Amino acid sequence: MGCDEVLRLLRDREAACRGEVERLRGEAERIAQLLAECEEDLAAVATASKVVGELPALHAPVLAGPVGPVVIPLPRAGVSAGRAGVREAAAEFTEQVVEVLARARGPVRG
Incomplete structure (x- = not known):
């Protein structure tokens, strides 16, 4: 193998x-970019949790029975969801939270 061939292979x-x-x-x-968007969503959820947690609690229980877990569906590992997938998951989570609050029919406490 000559010098020219080695140079060609290297190039x-x-x-x-x-x-x-x-x-x-x-x-x-x-x-x-996806990380920054998810961090924004995380900050918004943390703020909402703090605000709801600081609401004055009433003496009587608000919910008649257990509501069950509210889960935000995240894209599967290895799946490129992009901005639309993250926004869709956040919208679905928001709907679940609104549904839980609607069933409460009054102040909510943790």
């Missing part, structure tokens, strides 16, 4: 590596 490998680096940079930017 090919360099080009392939550059392509992979660019692809990974794009993926990292996409993930960073």
Whole structure:
């Protein structure tokens, strides 16, 4: 194998590596954006939890029976949900919370 052939192989490998680096940079930017959106949602839910937790509690129980867990459905690991998937999951969670509050028919306490 001559020097020219080794240089050609090295240039090919360099080009392939550059392509992979660019692809990974794009993926990292996409993930960073999703992370920022999820952090915003987390902050909003934490704030809502704090506000609801600070509401004055009444002496009588509000709910007649157990409501059951309210779960926010998150995209499965390895599935690229994108912004629309995160927003859809948040909307579904919001509907569940509103449903629980509607069944309470009065002040809610933890």
